[in-house]
Amino acid sequence: MGRKILAIFRFLARRAKEERELDRELQYHVDRQTEINRGRGMDPDEARRQAVLSVGGIEPLKEECRDARAGRPVEALLQDVRYGARVLFKNPGFSAAAIVTLALGIGANTAIFSVVYGVLLRPLPYRDGGRLVVLHQQLLQAHIDDMPFSVKELNDYCDRNHTLSGMVEHHTMSFLLIGNDTAERVETAVVSPNFFDVLGVKPLLGRTFVAADDRKDAPAVLILSHKYWQSHQSGDPNIVGKIFKMNNRPHTVLGVLPPIPQYPSEADVYMPTSQCPTRSSAQFIGSRGARMMTVFGRVKNGVSLAKAQADFSVAASQVGNAYPNDYPPKYGYTLKVAPLETELTQRGRAAFLVLLAGAGFVLLIACANVANLLLARVLKLEREFAVRAALGASRGRLIRQLLTESVMLSLAGGSLGLLLAPAALAVLVKFAERFTTRAAEVHIDLPVLLFTMLVSLATGVLFGLAPAASTCQWVSDAFKQAGGRITSSRSRHRLRGILVIAQVAVSFVLLIGAGLMIRSFGKLQQVNPGFRPDHLVTLRYSPGFPPYSMATLPALMDNVLRKIDALGGVESAAIASSFPLNPAGLVSGPQPNEFEIEGHPVPKDEPKPQTALRIVSPAYFDTIRQPLVKGRAFTDHDDEKAVPVAIINQAMARHRWSGADPIGQRIRVGRNEQWFLIVGIVADVKDYGLDRAAADQVYESTKQAGFSNRLVVRTSLDPIAEAPLLRAAFHQIDPHIAVDQVETMERLEYDSMTSPRVMTLLMAIFAGLALLISSSGIAAVMALSVTQRAHELGIRMALGAARGAIIGMVVRQGLVHAFVGTVIGIGGAALLARTLSTMLYDTRPTDLLTFLAVSLLFLTVAAVACFVPARQVTGIDPLDALRQE
């Protein structure tokens, strides 16, 4: 093999010399033969002629000798490339159209594939990341599929583990990082000391934790995430050893992590379990129901996921049987072992695959279009090719030349597409970030480049094959017809027709997809959120514990509300544990809390009903303009000395009281032993996303149920202008209260719709491209057929057919293609739209209006695409046609 490649290079390098030598060698032979012939008495000319004849002609012999050489195919390729380049430059319009079409198709595919590869396909950047798993405790009958672990539960499963080579815990806390005159809230992941060893992560700087760091008396230490190190410590290379003041203790930075996707959420810093005050408290450790941890594991080598799952299912039933009070049998308690890889990405998987399919469709349509353009061009080359075939060019050689040309086109398109891809990628990464922390791994790198190259080559061959195949047939025809006009064969007409129909069908499917998304997005935008998002600002404020304590917090909340209310431009302000469209709530959905209605006890071993719980200050409903439907709102008199009261939303009243009046009844929520009297019913609000039905919701008052750390403010000014005033007010109250996540509600509402917006936009772009490409395809085929049939149409006119009738006839033939394609497309779309159904809001995948509108749009565009070229008919002169006869 190596020798052969060397020979090829040698041949290419010495081509000119070899040619000269071949010349001389054959010349020598002919000279010697000529001498002999002359010796036999021939005259000089005849002697030379006979000598040349004896070898069968110099040129054919040379060609045979060249064919014996190794580099021959490469040389032929170079010739084809040179020829192809000449042809492409000679037809700049055709080449540009083809290259731009392909660039759009390939660029879109490159951008989307780089996201799909980075997020779904690339191995996790952990050592042997495919073996990492996340454990989920589940209460199937209570519809809880991801219950956190308590310390006792973790220990139970560590004892019963046979299939994991390591089990580690993880939970998140936020702590205050105290500066001189500032405080900053730091998202902290609290993990087992061997957490990074089990995950197989090597630090970028310094070291990760060792067992000694987790001792009670060990000095407090931190590891920084790559992102936090970059954004908040400006990538300081000497960060290791630096001291941070957190939790009123100095913490020493041990190391910095490499950029890795974090699960279940992104943390700024990591610390070992012994340093978390909650995690290390005896009360937390001793309570089976005190749950907050996520558990990771690494499946042992040689053990399958199914085996690990089976083993932990057995362990779960043992644990469940051992503590029937904690896991009532009817709750359906079990344990699920889920690969980390899928956990990280499953939310975005469907969207990414739909986009990849969309981009693939666009490329297919582009391919069909370029194939049609090439077919049209080949038609003009027929005579040239026939002549070349007659002169001895082999059929394979001619086809190879056509393929070379189409691959050159597709590679040029691919290169241009590669230049376009990064622009699209920026938008896509933002989109992917909403689904997965792996979005940071999206780059155009080697695998993506390989993909682009392969796709370019494949498209080149794909759209080159059609004209090549048809060439095959008429090259043989060319031999049969001695001279004269080569009429284009019926089969090639059919091929072009099929290409157009396929284009139309695929475009139609894309248009339906986009149409459904647009309709769904339109409905989403008309959703009444149940409150007034304008002129609202929200923020999170985080006091430190200490100096604050449960005893001093009520006074702090009073102080905050008093100060904020007094600010200029503030109409009203409220404190709440959360608020509608809170980004955290959009991801997690409502947090379930078990509740009980007084007088309706649930049997002890049965799952209790669940509701979301929000703790709000009295002005909350008024501030966000959530209407009170019945009863009363909270007042300042509902304090710790008064009767505990609750307000529920209409969804809860409907679900739990079904017609009866809940006001005056008492409920208790969560682990609270106290009964709360229901005093009011408020309207439903789309708390967890405009596309989600309102969840059952109980509200309790901050004065009775405790501290909350979100502030919602209604302003009379521009809410963006109000934000700095709010920050300043907190700084005045206490500079060591961290204020962050300052956002206007309108911004949050806009952001909450980012995924459907980007999906809709991308699908609309794909569909627009598809429509453009396929209608230009229809127009091109129409134009060609009019040109080809000019003669026939001219005769028809000479025989008395009206121009209008002829135009009608031509347009009708074009429309048949569009119509057949549309019918096939309707079938395909009806099948494919079902995969979209999870992404649609209040829109059925077979939405009649969408199908009708898209069909109408498509057929209109197709009619225009047919009509414009058909008008060329008016340029046909019947006399010309007659003269040619």
Next chain:
Amino acid sequence: MPKNKSDLLQGTLDLLILKTLELQPMHGWGISQRIQQISEDVLQVNQGSLYPALHRLEEQGWISADWKTSENNRQARYYALTGRGRRQLAAEKENWIRLSAAVARIVGA
């Protein structure tokens, strides 16, 4: 690796060329004359197929080419057997003898 199987005609011409070059390096013209002489004009080598065969054998690495002054004082392209060519010749010779013996047995039977 010497090729043991080649179709009869092409293989035969290859064998004849290799055998002719076994004694001394020779140019194309000389090879054609020599084959004709030794076979007492039984084998007329087709001049048209001799040169492509020489180029193919050179490409295989069985013979090498060099420009030398010929017997009539002109520059000619001389071909010589390489080490690999010698091994190939031995293999083809054996193959030919086996084949011709078998054919002779059948024809003579």
